[in-house]
Amino acid sequence: MKDMLKPYYYPLQQRNNFGFFAVDIKARIGFFAQLNWCLYILDHCERLGLKPILILSSPFYILNEKDNWLDYFFVPQYSMETLKKDRRIKVSHISDIEQLGLSQSVPEMTLERGNYLVNKYLPIKDSVLSYVEEFVGEKFGKACTLGLHYRGTDKKLEAKPVEWDAALNTVSNYLNNNRQVDTLFVASDEQAFIKWLEVNLGHRVRVVYHKDHVLSENGHPIHTNLNSGCNYTKGKEALVNCLLLSKCHALIRTSSFLSGWASVFNPGIPVIMLNRPYANTTWFPDSLILQRENDEYLSDEIKKNF
16 A cells, blocks of 8 residues: 555655654665765755654664664664654655655755754764764874775766776875875775775875774675674764764765765865766765865876766
8 A cells, every 4th residue: 555655655644743754764775875865854854843753774784673773873853762752653664765755956955054954963972973083183193184085896886986096196196285294094995995005105194094894805895785794883984984084184085975974074175076976876965065076186097087
């Protein structure tokens, strides 16, 4: 019956829900792709004066079947405890954001608005923030830290892959023109790339990275692999790397929700994009970041592909 009523069933279910908008996201997509959906829901609630209850139960990040992995890292304004107190509230269980009948191109959605919505409705837990600040204090440079995010593995499905040499040449161009940079923070799902950068740039700048427990050693993605590492650890390390990238003075990056969200956490960070998502995969926040990106330091190889 529900399938016959799509896409009308879930909007009707939430229409008279006692002032709440309660959604359980069961999608098999990445950490920040799910947070993107949360932003659309939060924006909808903010504009209509509704109280959002968000449950993220994707098998990629939960430890137990009945968990809400959002609670591992964030402090939602309205939690699942609200549902226990008021059994009248209906929860829509979705696997695709379109089932809610929301527009994904909300005019008001900007990097700054995304930052506002997260800070208001989904503040990050103090334990995570303290961990990030301790890392910054110990590892980041005293003068200037450049961030680099290189997403390999399955990202070729959404954007043209970037060769390692092309990424290296872009970083070198930036370093040549910004002598104050004393540290390069690298986030990548490919361990071999990080080690390669240390060999090729270690003589010019201090190369640091977060020692993730789960990294790809064979080119296969780990964030959507149910048999790869601890779900909680994968989620925490994704969030930590994103926050660390947002703390850098500038960011060179490939197309990815993870490093895209660095601009949600820090809308003012200068960004240099190494590639562009394909037209059918150009989503927020990259759709906006591309409008203000800096292409001054891009290598010749990358400029030819743009």
